[in-house]
Amino acid sequence: NFRANSPFVLPKNEILAESEFAAPTIIELIPILFSTLGAFVAYNVSIVADQFQRAFETSTFGNRLYCFFNKRWFFDQVLNDFLVRSFLRFGYEVSFEALDKGAIEILGPYGISYTFRQLAKRMSQLQSGFVYHYAFAMLLGLTLFVTFFCMWDFLSPWVDNRLSFILIVSSLSPE
Numbered sequence: 001n002f003r004a005n006s007p008f009v010l011p012k013n014e015i016l017a018e019s020e021f022a023a024p025t026i027i028e029l030i031p032i033l034f035s036t037l038g039a040f041v042a043y044n045v046s047i048v049a050d051q052f053q054r055a056f057e058t059s060t061f062g063n064r065l066y067c068f069f070n071k072r073w074f075f076d077q078v079l080n081d082f083l084v085r086s087f088l089r090f091g092y093e094v095s096f097e098a099l100d101k102g103a104i105e106i107l108g109p110y111g112i113s114y115t116f117r118q119l120a121k122r123m124s125q126l127q128s129g130f131v132y133h134y135a136f137a138m139l140l141g142l143t144l145f146v147t148f149f150c151m152w153d154f155l156s157p158w159v160d161n162r163l164s165f166i167l168i169v170s171s172l173s174p175e
Contacts, residue, residue, distance in 0.1 A: 119172060
């Protein structure tokens, strides 16, 4: 029987497993007592606070303080004009215009499509229509490919693997 001892608890850990039942009942009732006490205090404070609020609003000091805080001091307008708009403008100009519409699009879809379009134009200029020209190009490409991989042990001290991607991309560039 594989799972016969699955819920097994070591004897040294048995106290932790049964600690829920070891506490006195009054300790377990503390959250209920405090919740009830908090609700009772909140209800009584709301009644007393309502009476205090009326007395405070009718006093001279309370009326002046209420009028001072009730007026609009345009803090939200100042924050919006000087902070929020400048942050929004910065986020739009830097992250959206410079990165998304600028560098990422130039390096990404538009740059790659432009490079392949220019490469296709150059390749189409090489077309002559003669089969032996195509056979020569395929044979030359295969020869260079095999030569490069057969001589890799000889070339590897002079070729940095980290720069191989840059070398390949730069050899495909139109300019």
